[in-house]
Every structure is written in C-alpha cells, then in structure tokens.
Amino acid sequence: MAKLLLVTSLNKSPSLLLLSRTPSAPKLCPRRRCSSRADPEYLCRSIVPTMHYQKSLPRLPVPKLEDSMRRYLNAQKPLLDEEQYKKTELLSRSFEKGIGKELHEELLAQDQRNKHTSYISGPWFDMYLCAREPVVLNFNPYMSFNPDPKPEYNDQLTRATNMIVSAMRFMKTICAGYLEPEVFHLNPAKSDTLAFKRFIRWVPSSLSWYGAYMMNAYPLDMSQYFRLFNSTRLPKPNRDELVTDDKAKHLLVLRNGNFYIFDVLDRDGNIVKAAEIQAHLKYILSDNTPTPEFPIGYLTSEERNTWAVLRQKLLDNGNSEVLKKVDSAVFCLCLDDFPIKDNNHLSHVMLHGSGLNRWYDKSFSIIMANDGTSAINFEHSWGDGVAILRLQNEVYKDSTENPAISPKDMPASVDSSKAVTRLQFQLNNVLKEGITKAKDHFDASVKTLTIDSMEFKLGGKGILKKYKISPDAIAQLSFQVGFLRQYGQTVATYESCSTAAFKHGRTETIRPASVYTKKLSEALVREPSKYSPDELCMMIKECSMYHGKLTKEAAMGQGFDRHLFALRCIAASAGRSLPDFFEDQSYARINHIILSTSTLSSPAIKLGGFAPVVHDGYGVGYQVQDDWIGCNVSAYEVRDVGQFLECVHKSLEDIFTVLEGKPVKG
Structure with a gap:
C-alpha cells in the first residue's frame, strides 16, 4: 500500500503526490483561475462547465505485461545483491510466461467489462476501505495554510469565519457547475x-x-470532487463504507472535545450571512462547557474493526441521530485553544493532535489554532490530492483576497444559543471503556512519532533549471545519498504520481531509487575523490534524465506498481494460492517502503506531512522553491530524523558543489 501522498507540485504536470499509503503526470499542474466573481455566493462562473470534459476523458491504460516486468526488475536492481537479483529475475520470467500471463488476460477482460471506470479504481478503494489500521498516522495526511498576508486577519474568529464562507462558496460553485475544470x-x-x-x-x-x-x-479527472463535502468514512466490519448526504446544510465544529453544529446554508441553499456565522463561532469559543470525561473523537483513531463494533454500540445506545449529524455535516472545523509554537509543533498538531478534538473520519477537517494557524487534515480513501489541493488553493485565495468579514466587523445580533446545537452522546460503561482504551492506544502510538524539518538555502529551482536538471530529481537524489550516508544502504523508495489525466485515475508510483542514484550515492559518500567534478556532474545528469523518464511513464499510467497490484488482487480473489512471484522476499522488500516521499508546492501551503508507512521508515514531505529546498520528515523510534536531515543537507551541499564544478570534500 502506498500512503498517498499528498499533493501535487504546482510546477509539474498532472501529478498529485499526496498523499499515499497510499496521501498529490509528466508531472502536470493545473493553473488557478477562479479569481473574479459577480455573485458573492460563488467563487466564479466558469464559461466551461465544471464536468464538461469528464465523459470524454481517456481510459487508464493497462500496461503490457512485459513492460511492467522489465520496469519491476529495473527497480529491483539497486536493492538486491547479485544472487538475490538472479532469483528474482528467474521468478519474474516464469511469472511473465506462465500464471502472470493468465492473470493479465483476466485483467484485460475485466477492464473491457468496466469501461465506465479504470482498472485500478475498484481495487484501490478496496485497499483503503479494507485496511484495518487506524486512519490517523496510517493514512490521513495534513497540509497547513500559509498565514493570511494581513496579520490582523489571522485572528481565530475572523479567519475561521472567512474560511467557512470561502469553503461554502467553493462547494456551491462545484454544485452549480461553475468551477473552472482542471x-x-x-x-x-x-x-x-x-x-x-x-x-x-x-x-x-x-x-x-x-x-x-x-x-x-x-x-483532468474530477470525479472525486463530489466526496469533498457532506461525506465521511463509516467503520464497518472488515470493509468500511463511504457515505455522502448532500442534503445536509450544517457545519460540524469541535472545541475542547465538544461537538457543535449550526447551519451554514439557509433553506433556499444560500450561504448564511457571514456576520451570523461569526456570531455562532464566537458563541462556541466563549462556551465554558468542560472537556468531556470521555471524548468520543478518540474512537475515530481506533483500529477499524474495533471502532465498527463500538459505533454499533453507539447506535444501539440511542446515538443514531447525533451520529447522523456528525456524518452528514458539510465538513468539520476543529478549533484548538492554544497557539502553534514552531513548525514541529504545527506538524504534530495538524497530523494527529491530542485526539480529543478531532473526528478523523470526515472527508476533510479544517484545524485552526487560537493564533489562526490552520491546516487541512483529510481522510484518504475517498480521493487523492487533486480535489483537496484545489479546495485548499481556492479557500486560501478567496479568504485572503475576498474576505467575508474584517477584524473590525461585529458579529450579527442573533441568538446563537438557538442556532447552535451542542451534540450530546449517550454513553454506557462499555462505550466509556472503549473510549478509554482508544485514548490509551492513541497516546501510545503518537508518543513514538518524531517530526523535524530542514531548509537548504544554498540553491533551488533557479540554479537547477540553469543546469537543465530536474529540481524534483535532485530532491529525490538527496534522499538517496542521505540515506546511504546514514545507513549504508539503498532502500525501497516511493514517490506518488497522479494519473488524473485518465478517467478515474488514481496514482502511480515513481521509484526514485535506481542504479543511477545508487552509483552516484556511493561515489559521493564513499569515494568522492575518485571522480572529477565533471564525472560526478555527468552522473547527476544521468540521474535526472532517468528520473524524468520514470515520471513521464508513471503519469501516462505506465509504471509497474498498480499493474502488479491489480494482478495480485485478481489472483487473491480467485481463491487460489498466490503465485511464487508474489511470495518472493524481494517483492515484499520493494513494497516495504522505507522512504515514502511527496512533494508540496503551492502559494496556499506552508507545510505538509504524513507519518511513515512502515515502522522503520521515513515520511518525507518536501518542496523545491526558487532558491531553497525544504524537507519535513517523520519517523518512529527506530529511525533518527535529525541525523537523516543532516545527511540530506550534506548531500545537497555535495550536489550543488558538483554542479558548480568544484571538488567534493569527503
């Protein structure tokens, strides 16, 4: 599984890198144009209807089996010694000519029977929804907003009001078909x-x-957008369910572990006046109701089967209507009563928080500290970075350029005690015990997570483009060199690439670890004096060219990971034993993602992150700007984040030294 990553780099093409254990093409990147409007209910009125292209989008191709096997073996070469590689190559050739060919034919036939969708869509939904691990840390990523450029607008009440209004404008613009197509x-x-x-x-x-x-x-495909609002993931035994109720008009607000709702759309479907929303939020922020002894939000951080059992007990104990209000809310706003200290604190708060003031199952939540620092945390099964990044970009742009209220505006004179409802949950001893255990599990899990960040300020896209070298390739290369410097190994690495250029495309994997990156890494770390700057520079360019090739193939649906995943699903569904190819230790090793990476670059985003996808891995969110390169890295106790960042920084120093034609110091 891949932790989707997060997002798409706005200087690339159609690639959303999200987020993935799945967290956002050549890496393509859509431009943002919804900026002017005549009607304050909408962000804009696009000449071209939002879903105008959806029906005619090309279908995601199923790669040729021989191509996938060749790409698979190429990705295995830097990870295996000679003996291991020979065994894996033998198994691969046998698979390609035997059972793999049969499975491939079954996949092609299945794909022909389901021309309304992509071959990966169903298996990918199953992968997420059947996963029993908690969604927090294992799947949900976060992306934080940049501050409002006008400092006074970062007041929590002001910014929360403006973001709610902008989010509702976005929602109405989509529903009316006025949003500019991607x-x-x-x-x-x-x-x-x-x-x-x-x-x-x-x-x-x-x-x-x-x-x-x-x-x-x-x-680009926009089929995921309808899951943005009024949606949630429901825990069910063995396989969860996605539900959407587009008739609901209320917002869910969490504060101090208490749940509140109030309407943000009136009976005619118009956005409630901003001053009234402001008044309702002020009422919630001034409410002195203590934190519940048993905060129910912890349940959404539990193992999914455990949560499914407890949810049924909630329903049986008279909480049906309350849960319906939670599930159907347009989205969730989490108001925290403390400021953000620094970037590391921001990452912990927005990625997982304390657990008591979150509902991780909602399609997305806007989390806001009392200093106005805010982020989106989103549940991953319903979609990838395309929709969530568009939402974040548009909400940031609209709330900062067309704010519904100013800090000087007074809340409306309305009786918020009647408009706002605090939800009350009926808990018995079994449920209280379940919440206590969920909190214990949550606390034990997040306690082991370390997050730290780094900025390399000696160069960025500006210099790299001058040398005609891919900025993304250099960032990925620095992770390869850095990990080899820290641990003396080249390991399985994941970079997510969107296949949104195809109908119901999801993601494909770029495999940044290659024979080229391994050769350059070993040269820089173990014997830099053996090579001249020109020789090392040529190796860097080879890495860049090969990474560009992998990226283009992934964006065109021509990677190998999703193809082999689909073949494995067919083999497993047939009830027969898995082919030896899938039982190979090398297959398990390449899918044990030590370096899970995602690039983030947007005028709306300050920082983004996600937890490692394996216990001994790193979760690497990064961005390459014009004159600097930044990383936000997470790990559990088995890995040393600080040392890894030092190694990555040293690797970038070496790479830029080589590009300048200077010798590298060992």
Missing part, C-alpha cells in the same frame, strides 16, 4: 484563453477532451 495547458497562450473556452463549451461533452487535446491542453 486542465493542464502545455501551451497556455493558445488554450488558456477566452476564445478557446468560448469554443470548447459548445463541443459536446463526449468529444470535448479531443478538442482540448488538439490545443495541447489536458483535462
């Missing part, structure tokens, strides 16, 4: 124009993708 423009001068939009809106939906393609524009 499109990557290879030639914006021709396709990202008013003339093109006026033309393409009259092209039938069944042909619209082809019209965009002729102009070098690539629409």
